[in-house]
Amino acid sequence: MLEQSQLHAIEARCTQEAAPRCRTSCPLDMDVRAFLEHLAADRPREGRKLLERHLPLPAVLTAVCDHPCENACLRRDLGGSLAVSALERYCMKAVPEQSRPLIRPPKGQKLAVLGAGLAGLTAAFDISHKGFAVTLFHENTREDALLAAFPSLDRALPEAELKALEKFHVSFVSASLDEALLERCTEEYSAVFVDASCCAFAPSREETESATLLWRGNICCGGWESLTPTGAHFASASAQAGEGRKAGITLQRIMTGVSLVASREGEERKDRLHTPLDGVQPEARVLPAGESYTAEEARREASRCIRCACMQCVKECPFLQKYKEFPRVYARKLYNNASVVRGTRTANVIMNGCALCGQCEAICPEHFSMADLCLHSRRDAVERDVMPVSAHEFALEDMAQASGPEASFFVEDPALAAQGGHGATMFFPGCQLAASRGEQVLAMYRFLREKLPGGVSLHSSCCGIPAHWAGREALFASHAETLRTVWEQAGRPEILTACSSCMTALSLALPEASVVSLWEKLDNMLTGPISCSAPDVMNVQDPCGARHNEAWRNAVRSLAAKAGIRVEEARRTGEESACCGYGGLVWNAQPDVADAMAEKRAGEFSHPVLTSCIMCHDRFAEKSESLHLFDILPPTAGKAVTSTPPGLSARRAGRMALKEAALEEFLGIRPEHRHDEEPILLRIPDEVRQNMEKRYILRQDVVTAIAGIEESGAKFLNRENGHFLGSWRPRNVTFWVEYTVDDDGGFTLVNAWCHRMVVPGAIQPATKVIMEERVHA
């Protein structure tokens, strides 16, 4: 399980929650983006609430603020910065006071403030609103210092807001601001603030601690003048108020005896948010026709806000969109999920929805990897035995079939086998090419044998990637051992693979083997032009397994060029390519997400797409015109049996057919029974077959079920239509089959469904049910 500190390091990589530039440049941490969002949505009251929550003396401050947010605004070069300051003033005028803060009886400690400049008043405002009594010493009238610093300020504003401060136990005392007063205050008060704009004896900014504005003892200072880039002095309202606020935090800590420096990182104003600006159109600032904004003008101006945000990965990934959050939040949820001992683990669905494709990591400016996080969580869930069994069960059974006696085989190069020799190369087509394109696998094998020196062997099996993706490390390791045994018996040949997932898995399983992509090899072998009937212009889909495999991607493009295809790159190609939905077993755990991925990616192609991964091809084939490299290369073009990709049952049958054909052709072995000889004659109408696919029910399951039910006679009869119904539980799934008996003794399937619960009496008595079994555990 992740340590809390690891989580924080991972979380911190996603900066989506970081403040936009308007906010980081505001010394008062004003949530400008949310404020503008309220105005744009015609909610000025909510806007004013935000001003009151973030700003001290909001009427005065908004009237005199020098708005550094506007200099930092990302709209600046796209029509002009948002008129934040004018909009704030509009909002203060348009809407009456919204919040009624609680006035508490004052606590024991008291603060003295020397000087009623903006810094002093801010410190007094903040501290008094925290429930401490404040004595504010000033010269002349209490508004004079403000009016001197900001001559355009309308006296009515400070008059009202200073009067309001009195209710919060701020007492104004006229006094001469000198060192004698300071000495008296340091003794009589728990803490003291010196406003540098009013006190001649105040230290320079450099004489105070920059993180706390502590001068000495219990005295803080703030309110200095600022310098323009040309060196002119001026009173920056935002800077002075910001200093009053920063010092206020220190003063409160002095009064309550808390560390002055601990956990104040939040006050640092760092720009960490990455806001992509591509596609943002320039829009000119809306200027008020009269003296200040009307409601409509304000709404229009506020609507120009870009709503700075990152979300770059989320925009690309249907999985990240599904749960309506962004990686930082997902990281926290996955962590919390892993900490659940008993109770509902809501984040199980999160970790199993990721295709582990790596696109987010490639796109993210901080390289946040959801794939690492989700794979880690899966491994953790498997280890603690809380992984939902059904999430990957079908895929793991498929892996077992592809690697088991039914479908897996190894053939030594027939020319060398007789003398006990070994091919220098081993062709490893991968279980999905075997499932989908058996004829072409054989054609390619013949071609490789003919052209490659040193002989070529053929190994058909699953590479083990499903176990890796499912987080089942023990299964992956034992599968790797099986692969290693074959590889060593084959004389440790170079492995040629046509699947990028195989490439990933084999490099993990057999790190000492040299694993080369078939496409690179073919690119070297096929030097001249390739004649084929492919479209002139195509997009290329880079499979996620080749995201970091430039040689693979280049070889594909080079082969396409030789075939006379002009490749037009789709958006997000190469390292940033998007997943077809096969990756990470999401097709098994969350088919809706996988479909959305295929849909989205297919929609990004403007031409027929050329794929180098058979799963990409098969998943796009229903949505858009798609060709696999096998369809254009001379050894294999025109040798596909069907044009539509096979379903789940047909994939298993395809592997068995390949094994039969290969053993017959290269070893002269004829099977006793062919794989498609079934014990009963079964007819499955197309729409029933499609429903079975969705429910992961295989033809073989139905055949076995009906054969078994007919043998035992344990079935129901619907007297209305003559349908029979029975069940079969070969593993921890119960299959129900509703069927008719046809005149020729065959059967026609009407419907099939399944469930995992065990109901005694609802299963074949002959079937031994092992409760709580966990497949592949």
Add this chain to the structure above:
Amino acid sequence: MSLEPNFTTDGGDWVCARCNVPLEQIKVQALYMHSAFDVFLPRCPSCGLTLIPRTLAEGKMAEVEALLEDK
């Protein structure tokens, strides 16, 4: 987390083909991952063969299975 207690067939006039008797709603226990639920299902009164309708398998049962898997 409980199953609605009573589930009949999804329509039709079902009998036990072996015993040729109509089905009755009888209480049985559905079991999954260390949990058991009482539920009334159509069952042959003579041999005990029990029917699980598709709407139950793909509805409530699937829901409870998912909940239990996440426990």
